Amino acid sequence: MEVTAGSDAVQDLLPLVFAAPNEALTQAEAVLRRRPTPLHASVAHQVIGIWQRDFGDTRLALRHLRRARDWAARAGSADREADVLATLGVALVHSGRTRQGLDALGRGVRRGTGHTRARVLFRRAYAWWVLGHHKEALEDVRRAVPVLRHAGDVIWTARALTLRATVHLALGAVERAEADFASAEDLWAVTDQEHDKADAVESRGLAAFRSGDVPAALRLLDEAEERYAKLGTPTFMLSIRRCEVLMAAGLAAEALAEADTAIAELDSIGGQSTRKAELLLAAARAARQADDPATATARAELAVRLFAGQRRTWWEAQARLVLIGARHAAGKGSGKLVADAAAVAGTLAGLGAPAAPEAFLLAGRIALDLGRPADAEPYLAVAARSRHNGPPLARMTGWAAQALRARAAGSTRGVLEACRRGLDVLDDHRMTLGASELRARATAQGAELAALAQQAALRSGGPRRLLVWSERWRATALSAPPTRPPADPELLSHMTAYREIAARAEEARMEGRPVPALEREQRRLERAIRSRTLHMRGEAHGDDARFDAGRLLERLGDGVRLVELAVVDGRVQVLLCGQGRVRRFGAGLLAAAEAEAEHVQAGLRRLAHPGAQARLPVVEAAGRRLEELLLGPAAAHLGEGPVVIVPPGRLHRVPWALLPSLRERVVSVSPSASSWLRARETRPPRGGRKVLVRGPGLATGGAEVTRLAARYSGATVLEHGEASVPRVLAELDGAGLAHIAAHGTFRTDGPMFSSLRMADGPLIVHDFERLGRSPYRIILSCCDTARFATVGADELLGLVTALLPLGTAGVVACSAPVNDAAVVPLMLALHEGLAAGLPLPEALRDARAALPPDPLHRATGWAFTAFGAA
Structure with a gap:
């Protein structure tokens, strides 16, 4: 649009600043260069002031808006002056x-009349919302909406409805908010206000989050970001809202990074002080959830100072809540801290803030830590009221408070009932998430309830009860396959492009060429793939049947022992299941076992190279210490038969075959007893189709694949160019047995992008999750295929865990770097056992025994683990 000197055309710049902000800025500057009338000069300066207020330097915004006010006064228009005063007032608040x-x-309200006055009331309502004065905001917007509607002002009516909905959300009135958002969306559909439309999509994302739909919230916020990007405008409010959603999804570290990046960008342009305070609060919350109390304290202290200076009581109370929580997490506790938390809780309750129960819970928790149950009870009682209504995380707060009340009263039954009800709430919420990563990370919200239940079960003295509660919140993300959309062309396109870019980058690295541009594009595609998967809403309902210890003992039979390692208050409790009963043995500290496991991993890495024989006694000694820490006296009661180990997530890299009492045994590992039962009861597919895959770049050339192809005359062999990701996935789907010899890469920074190297690029975890049914048995013969990321309460993300919910009953994979040449005889011996009808764990035990007794081959055998039950 080209602006002429006409009055209507200049006035059109005001709606244009929210439709095409950068175009409006350019044309307003052009108006000022043409010696405009006072009225036109006022409009042009106001447009520039709005742009600078929302997207630039607030100091420049104030300068232009004051000029706009002065030119409006010269023009003699009371309504023009009222309109500018409203814009100036919002900028001053910001x-x-x-x-x-x-x-x-x-x-502005006093100067304006009729329609203009209604617009000013809307902007004052917006300022009240920014300040956290929600009652006043609703009153002003209530007065504005009928006048705007009567005037037929579609744009400002839609803005007012969007604001009213946002205020309703702040007060927890989700249904009212959704009704207003729907009405506003109908109005936006008939306008060309692109920036306002993007803001409406963002607001709908917030509403979806408040109603408990995290995938929809992430999808809508991503859509809003794309719209803002097309307009070239910053997205500070979007960052604040995304941080909130990311934290609810268990992605606290990502939320902290986003908030800190936005703060730096805001500071670089001299942006709004109000937004900076809100971003600091978001960063403090994220750091607190990420167990970084020092960062949380620093961010929250600064946020408190800014909010106090801005006279934003509602926001200041929120920041003080985070600050007190961070200080408590850092180990500080005192009567004053209890009083501070109670004062904040009272303030939030008086303001109608949904965070009030959380504040009462914090006050009660601090009082309990100080040994003052009588002081804690009234605070916990108030917090517990939220357990019956509201969004899932609010009800979780209420059940946590109820559990703490029961513990203080000495009621084991009360603790367990509150924990059960709270985890049921979180179960329902978790199953709305389609992505396995989100399901896994969301379990962190239930970690406290699970720990309280385990402590109560341990105190009650019943090993079977402790087993049930150990299973209640262990490896729950594996209880159902991830949701897979029937067709998502955009996701498939991203994944194809990702493989191509990753393959080109790998080739360039091998040739010693720089790859920064390829790496940037690879990261961009990873973000796109991950975003598409996080948007998926859950469809599966998980395993409705609760864990039954009696059923487990029945399926174990007489000879098999299942050893579940529960960690209560930092110490390993060994639950030995077999012979119709569950026995408990105390073992060592989890932290000591983790440290010893790292020493073992380092030793195995050394032994993978010839000439490191001297390290063998050191590694064996570490294995003995690990056994003492992990099994304790239970090692003497394992019997003679097979052993199933169910370790906590943080111990899944332990090479269990190295432990002295397990070296000659049939040993398998499972993420949970429930997972082992499902694997045990999984039936192999008809036909038993076999697939052998050889990826590129192996030191031995994948020598075992050629020899296995001769053994399995009817097997499908994929190598060279045929070992492409689409072809491999097609053959793996529903196979009876698959053997993949390919370089494995574990991504600590993104476990869902852990991969196996194929001819056309990486085969990643997201690819495996697209299988209709993964192979009944699968052998991964190269390094790092059995490495996992531990997330949430006790969940694992990695290649192996992607297969288990999709129909795989048994996996052999490697948890440490190994010597490729030494792997070949191990794999050949393993397949000999399978050909003889042995299950994977037994075949692996016999394969180890068949290897030469030198340190290199012994270390290779220890590095491989059998997962599952087949």
Whole structure:
């Protein structure tokens, strides 16, 4: 649009600043260069002020808006002056000058008439919302909406409805908010206000989050970001809202990174002080959830100072809540801290803030830690009221408070009932998430309830009860396959492009060429793939049947022992299941076992190279120490038969075959007893189709594949160019047995992008999750295929765990670097056992025994683990 000197055309710049902000800025500057009339100069300066207020430097915004006010006064238009005063008032509030801003808005209300006055009321309502004065915001917007509607002002009516919905959300009135958002969306559909439309999509994302739909919230916020990007405008409010959703999804570290990046960008342009305070609060919350109390304290202290200076009581109370929580997490506790938490809780309750129960829970928790149950009880009682209504995480807060009340009263039954009800709430919420990563990470919200239940079960003295509660919140993300959309062309396109870029980058690295551009594109595609998967809403309902210890003992039979390692208050409790009963043995500290496991991994890495024989006694000694820490006296009661180990997530890299009492045994590992039962009861597919895959770049050339192809005359062999990801996936789907010899890469920074190297690029975890049914048995013969990321309460993300919910009953994989040449005889011996009808764990035990007794081959055998039950 080209602006002429006409009055209507210049006035059109005001709606244009929210439709095409950068175009409006350019044309407003052009108006000022043409010696405009006072009226036109006022509009042009106001447009520039709005742009600078929302997307640039607030100091420049104030300068232009004051000029706009002065030109409006010269023009002699009371309504023009009222309109500018409203814009100036909002800018002053955003710059932290709250009193001046409200004064300007008040003058605007008094100066304006009719339709203009309604627009000013809307902007004062917006300022009240920014300040956290929700009652006043609703009153002003209530007065504005009928006038705007009567005037037929579609744009401002839609803005007012969007604002009213946002205020309703802040007060927890989700249904009212959704009704207003729907009405506003109908109005936006008939306008060309692209920036306002993007803001409406963002607001719908917030509403979806408040109603408990995290995937929809992530999808809508991503859509809003794409719209803002097309307009070239910053997205600070979007970052604040995304941080909130990311934290609810268990992605606290990502939320912290996003908030800190937005703060730096805001500081670089001299942006709004109000937004900076809100971003600091988001960063503090994220750091607190990420168990970084020092960062949480620093961010929260600064946020408190800014909010106090801006006279934003509602926001200041939120920041103080995070600050007190961070100090408590850092080990500080005192009567004053209890009083501070109670004061914040009272303030939040008085303001109708949904965070009030969380504050009461914190006050009660601190009092309990100080040994003052009588002081804690009234706070916990108030917090517990939220357990019956509201969004899932609010009800979780209520059940946590109820569990703490029961523990203080000495009621084991009360603790377990509250924990059960709370985890049921989180189960329902978790199953709305389609992505396995989100399901796994969301379990962190239930970690406290699970720990309280385990402590109560341990105190009650019943090993079977402790087993049941150990299973209640272990490896729950594996209880159902991830949701897979029937067709998502965009996701498939991203994954194809990702493989191509990753393959080109790998080739360039091998040739010694720089790859920064390829790596940037690879990271971009990873973000796109991950975003598409996180948007998926859950469809599966998981395993409805609760864990039954009696059924487990029945399926174990007489000879098999299942050893579940529960960790209670940092110490390993060994639950030995077999012969119709569950026995408990105390073992060592988890932290000591983790440290010893790292020493073992380092030793195995050394032994993978010839000439490191001297390290063998050191590794064997570490294995003995590990056994003492992990099994303790239970090692003497394992019997003679097979052993199933169910370790906590943080111990899944332990090479269990190295432990002295397990070296000659049939040993398998499972993420949970429930997973082992499902694997045990999984039936092999008809036909028993066999697939052998050889990836590129192996030191031995995947020598075992050629020899296995001769043994399995009817097997499908994929190598060279045929070992492409699409072909491999097609053959793996529903196979009876698959053997993949390919370089494995574990991604600590993104476990879902852990991969096996194929001819056309990486085969990643996301690819495996697209299988209709993964192979009944699968052998991964190269390094790092059995490495996992531990997330959530006790969940694992990696190649192996992607297969288990999809129909795989048994996996052999490697948890440490190994010597490729030494792997070949191990794999050939393993397949000999399978050909003789042995299950994977037994075949692996016999394969180890068949290897030469030198340190290199012994270390290779120890590095491989059998997972599952087949």
